[in-house]
Amino acid sequence: MATLFRALVLLLTLSDLFVGMLSLGVGINYGQIANNLPSPSRVALLLRSLNISRVKLYDADPNVLGAFSNTNVDFVIGLGNEYLLTMTDSSKAQTWIGQHVQPYLSQTKITCIVVGNEILSGNDTRLMSYLLPAMQTVHDALGNLSLNNQVYVTTAHSLAILGSSFPPSSGTFREDLAQYIQPMLNFHSQANSPFLINAYPYFAYKDNPGQISLAYALFQPNPGMIDPNTNLKYDNMLYAQIDAVYAAIKAMGHTDVQVKISETGWPSKGDANEAGATPENAGLYNGNLLQRIEAQQGTPANPSVPVDIYVFALFNEDLKPGPASERNYGLYYPDGTPVYNIGVQGYLPHIDYSSAKKNNHQVGGWWAGDVGGRGRRRREILESLRVFFLFMGRSLR
Ligand SMILES: *[C@@H]1O[C@H](CO)[C@@H](O)[C@H](O)[C@H]1NC(C)=O
Ligand SMILES: *[C@@H]1O[C@H](CO)[C@@H](O)[C@H](O)[C@H]1NC(C)=O
Ligand SMILES: *[C@@H]1O[C@H](CO)[C@@H](O)[C@H](O)[C@H]1NC(C)=O
Numbered sequence: 001m002a003t004l005f006r007a008l009v010l011l012l013t014l015s016d017l018f019v020g021m022l023s024l025g026v027g028i029n030y031g032q033i034a035n036n037l038p039s040p041s042r043v044a045l046l047l048r049s050l051n052i053s054r055v056k057l058y059d060a061d062p063n064v065l066g067a068f069s070n071t072n073v074d075f076v077i078g079l080g081n082e083y084l085l086t087m088t089d090s091s092k093a094q095t096w097i098g099q100h101v102q103p104y105l106s107q108t109k110i111t112c113i114v115v116g117n118e119i120l121s122g123n124d125t126r127l128m129s130y131l132l133p134a135m136q137t138v139h140d141a142l143g144n145l146s147l148n149n150q151v152y153v154t155t156a157h158s159l160a161i162l163g164s165s166f167p168p169s170s171g172t173f174r175e176d177l178a179q180y181i182q183p184m185l186n187f188h189s190q191a192n193s194p195f196l197i198n199a200y201p202y203f204a205y206k207d208n209p210g211q212i213s214l215a216y217a218l219f220q221p222n223p224g225m226i227d228p229n230t231n232l233k234y235d236n237m238l239y240a241q242i243d244a245v246y247a248a249i250k251a252m253g254h255t256d257v258q259v260k261i262s263e264t265g266w267p268s269k270g271d272a273n274e275a276g277a278t279p280e281n282a283g284l285y286n287g288n289l290l291q292r293i294e295a296q297q298g299t300p301a302n303p304s305v306p307v308d309i310y311v312f313a314l315f316n317e318d319l320k321p322g323p324a325s326e327r328n329y330g331l332y333y334p335d336g337t338p339v340y341n342i343g344v345q346g347y348l349p350h351i352d353y354s355s356a357k358k359n360n361h362q363v364g365g366w367w368a369g370d371v372g373g374r375g376r377r378r379r380e381i382l383e384s385l386r387v388f389f390l391f392m393g394r395s396l397r
Contacts, residue, residue, distance in 0.1 A: 027055065027309065027311070028055055029265075030056065031313045031320075032058070033319045035319055038335075040063050040066075040067035043067070054076075055068075055074070057075065060078070065104040065108045072109070076111065077101070079113060081116050083096075088137055089137070094145075111151060112152050114155060114262065116131050117198075128180055129180075131155060132184050154196050156196040156263070157196065159198070159199050165240070165241065168234065168240045168246075169227050169230045169301070173252070185252055185254045194258045195259050195260070196260050197262065201285075204237060206325075212237075218285050219292065239307070242261070242307065247301070261309040263311075263313075264310075266285035267324075267325035267329050268282040274325050277324075282339070283340040286331065289311070
């Protein structure tokens with residue numbers, strides 16, 4: 001009996017482990033500032049082949065939400081900056097939810113609304129003053145429909161809202177933004193919604209290629225940095241950025257707000273003055289990042305909270321303005337060809353949309369390694385546990 005018990009404990013531990021590995025996937029940003037992207041239903045096939053089940057949109061595109069009905073993909077949708085003023089009006093917020101969210105909820109999982117993008121690092125103080133009232137009103141409108149526990153409300157910030165970020169434990173927000181951020185943190189704490197940041201070690205590297213270690217920015221082996229206040233060691237820049245945001249939040253009196261990464265990525269191509277934008281570096285950044293996510297790693301200051309990340313982005317977007325890098329963050333070209341390989345993670349599959357449906361079951365879940373095999377194994381273990389308990393139940397009776 002003791003042996004049987006030990007075997008049972010081992011089985012339970014193993015199955016826990018499998019559940020853990022399978023439950024946290026990486027998310028992806030599905031930006032659509034392009035004139036050559038495949039239809040949303042093809043994109044649904046592509047994402048299914050990649051076993052990506054978390055997608056972030058910048059709007060609430062009904063074509064996308066419709067194409068993903070009954071797909072089990074979890075959506076973060078966006079309310080663009082141009083909606084902020086409108087959304088401070090209760091009846092307009094309620095109408096928007098009634099038209100853009102509620103009708104899809106029975107078929108498409110929408111779990112979050114991001115109200116505005118990078119408002120506080122911009123220069124429009126009117127928008128800054130609308131931001132929290134708009135978030136609050138959208139949250140209240142969801143509450144009136146009893147959806148506020150199903151769909152959470154937040155906004156996404158650029159790292160430029162930080163006044164200082166190194167060492168991470170001394171992270172603070174810019175002083176002029178405290179008036180906006182303090183009440184926003186109170187909102188997050190009450191609404192139990194996360195604080196989102198768009199974090200790009202690439203920007204830091206590009207601005208100072210002579211000083212910043214490329215290996216540190218790319219999660220490659222490197223000596224790392226020690227935070228002199230905490231003695232914690234950082235072996236990559238992204239984790240230092242995340243912990244700097246946690247420290248800034250703590251300096252405002254909150255330890256109850258989770259930080260998540262709404263965007264991170266690395267461009268595969270850039271202008272002559274954009275150092276480091278190469279397919280090799282982009283493959284290393286994203287491949288190494290995925291390994292960390294698979295390992296469910298937390299940051300040095302928050303080791304028990306696995307980093308939660310949406311990679312930027314699914315496709316290269318040819319109509320994005322700005323330097324060449326802006327149009328080259330995609331993992332894929334619009335025709336389904338991978339832009340580069342993801343290093344140790346293996347190869348990104350080429351997606352032939354016309355046969356994607358037929359071959360779908362054969363394409364591995366590269367984001368999570370051999371997840372198919374592990375999933376099968378887990379089902380087998382759970383099945384043998386079920387049989388075991390059935391048997392125990394009978395013999396006890
Ligand atoms: C504010 O930012 C926008 C774009 O981000 C820019 O076009 C505009 O010139 C800026 N205005 C001021 C007053 O800095
Ligand atoms: C929520 O419902 C209350 C009571 O009906 C109403 O006064 C308020 O305007 C509604 N708020 C929103 C944001 O819809
Ligand atoms: C796909 O990923 C999910 C978790 O993100 C996991 O539950 C599932 O087993 C995976 N399936 C395959 C075929 O990899």
